Amino acid sequence: MSRIRKNYENSFAHRFLVFVKGDKPLPEEDHVEEWRNRVAEVKETERTENANYIELAETDPYEDAKRFAQMSGVKVFRKIYYVLAVLMCLMIIGMLIMNVMYMPRFGSAETPTNNEVAERYLEKGSEETGVVNTVTGMILQYRAFDTFGETNVLFVAACSVMILLFRKTEPEKAPRKGKRKRKDAAAGNAPEGPSVSTADGQTEAPSCVWPPAMDTEEMEPAPDVILQNVARVVVPLIFLFGLYILLNGHLSPGGGFSGGAVIGAGLILYNAAFGFRATRRFFDEKVYDIIKVGSLCLYALIIAYYLFTGANGIASVVPLGRLGTILSSGLILPINLLVGLEVACTMYAFYALFRRGTF
């Protein structure tokens, strides 16, 4: 137990703390008047300084030069700028075209890209990774780390869009605590919305200016009968086709990214035909979160396992299976599935966020 120290105000620790915080000592009764005078003096000094400054700015010795710059100088500069920009672009285009002439001929047998790397991918790819489609084997086994990075690019892009567009629309949410601005807005005495900043940056901007949440459910267009009927037929087929591409990624052209894109397109079509309320019955924010987090974390676990065992020379326990069957190729099938789920969710999330700002 620490005891309370007597006469703490005069102790070194307290004075040091006050010094660091920059607090001023409380004025004693007699000095209040003096203190007020001092503050008034400081304010007065600043005001005169400001006035001087403004005066100085108004009587500008370079006024003529500035007016010329504003009236015609900028225009001339703009024109020169455009011409130079176009010339620059033409130069870069010319340089790249010239460069193509010096590059190795496409399709010729002597090109440097036809080396032992491509040979091994094509000749031993099926044997080592258990896939028929060599491209899948290459991106998900030989260069698995790059592909993991690519999937995270999608995730971080979705998060960026959420920063920009995501709005909470539940009406039961109380206004945020500690945010004076919101409370004022509720009382109706503070302008909401992004403040327009002037060039010199002297506007009084509030601390955060994301526009208020707005429920746009009522603004959605009326359902279209033709679209709905077509969607009823087409959407299941699209889902089925997407699943086929996903599951056959290691056997035929396709895989996680393309299959996921197809499923995402199906979700978007369903949403366009039947609206957000219908889609939310099976795909709302919760489902999105579960799929996103689940698939990415599982993917990360699989990749960590694969990289760790591969680097340390530990034999992987996952069997490669028989070449050409659905349940083969070891870790590639689950990775394809997870990537597909993530891509589909991201595609739909982009659409929903851009259209409504929520799910």
Next chain:
Amino acid sequence: MDFVRNFPLFSILLPMVSGPISSVMSGKWAKRLNFAVVTVSGLLSVAALVYVLSTGEAYTYRMGAFPAPFGNEIRVGVLEAMTATFFCFVMLLSIVGGYRFTAVDVPEEKQNLYYIMLNLLLSSLLALIYTNDMFTGYVFIEINTIAACGLIMIRGWGRNLLAAIKYMIMSLLGSGLVLISLSILYGITGHLLMEQMHESVVKIMEQGTYTEPLTVAVGLFCVGIAIKSALFPFHSWLPDAYGYSTCASSAILSSLVSKGYIFLLIKFFYRVIGTDIIHQIQVDDVLFVFGIAGMVFGSVSAIQQTDVSRMIAFSSVAQIGYIYMGFGLNTEAGMIASIFHILAHAAGKSMLFISLNSLSDGTWEYANYRRLRGAAYRHRIAGLGFAVGSLSMVGIPLLAGFTSKVYYAKAAFGVGSTYKMLIALVALAISTILNAMYFIGQLINIYTPLVVEPEPGKVRHATATRIAVFMFIIVNFVLGMGSEPVFRWIQTGLAQFK
């Protein structure tokens, strides 16, 4: 194989996994997770550094079941491990220093998104540092770009959105050029891994078959990275992006994001192309000219600013110019000076941004220099941090900036051509004077004993910020006075690159 060898992989994967997990957490827990992740990644990097120093040689780590020309690889040497450790440390301090501001600037429901961006940014920085594969480098450049964009726009002012758009356009242009360059290089070498690429490049230069595409590819790569790290003529996105973001974002963007790209460029020079060939195709001279121009014009623009945060942002342009000037010298000493300057600038600039954000508390959200008059008396430690940071940028002895300038001067004397030496020395002198003009003026301004009444109830004193600034001050002094081991580590690391 020693278990420690796996640590760099873990330090990349850990922040990456924590990204998706944070997306379902509340802001408070995401913050804690982020703190833990950055700390653990830093500790793992320290362990890797100790291991590499004890064995005395770098090692490559196979990413997956397939060996080098067929699969991915990362490479861990002294320089990589040291940079990773330092980056984790600076990031941790910047985030901690910015907690108070993040809580106010970022809406509550978006706090977890902010920490996702930070986690993925850390992961991509570490991957850029460790990678031994150019295409992996490109993938993580993408993640880095998008995450940085998120960091800029999270504050949600109109100016932030504009800055983010500017940054996105310029940065994507840079990524595009890097990608074109990598495809040309793949077309003429047939490899994506650094060592195999280097062998092919040496062969190309001997045979003289594809030297034109090689020159174009190297040029495009340099321009791409230069755009992304704001070398002088490509810096138009920088002041808005650094100046108006929230505190932690500004600190991290200015000190780490651009440095990750520059580190990849160093690897490209040393491990893919080779410094002799860089000299042969004269890319170093071009970088030297632009570096010198950046040193002078960045400072000239900084002098014109009335907003102190924009002033510090423009000072970054000058400092990036220093780094490229060191590349342009194209000697070992020049490269060591540049790498040391990367560290010194990271330590100084992030401290300046955190201090400035604390000082401009209660000035109606603006860091206009007139409102900062006497601000150092409101927030003593931030004032001290600002003083140390600006003196370090100017190059006052005992501080990190001075040491790096000494290294630059030494490197300039070691260059073969007299013209280059003279130009480098004169530019160093001019740039130092220009730096002093705006930094010392600003110091006098904030220490002028004329106290402007702060906006009531707006001065925020946070212990975390104080601790962070205090630690940064220590780092600056350590880098300035005890630079010898760091210098030796950089030397060993560069020797291991070959």
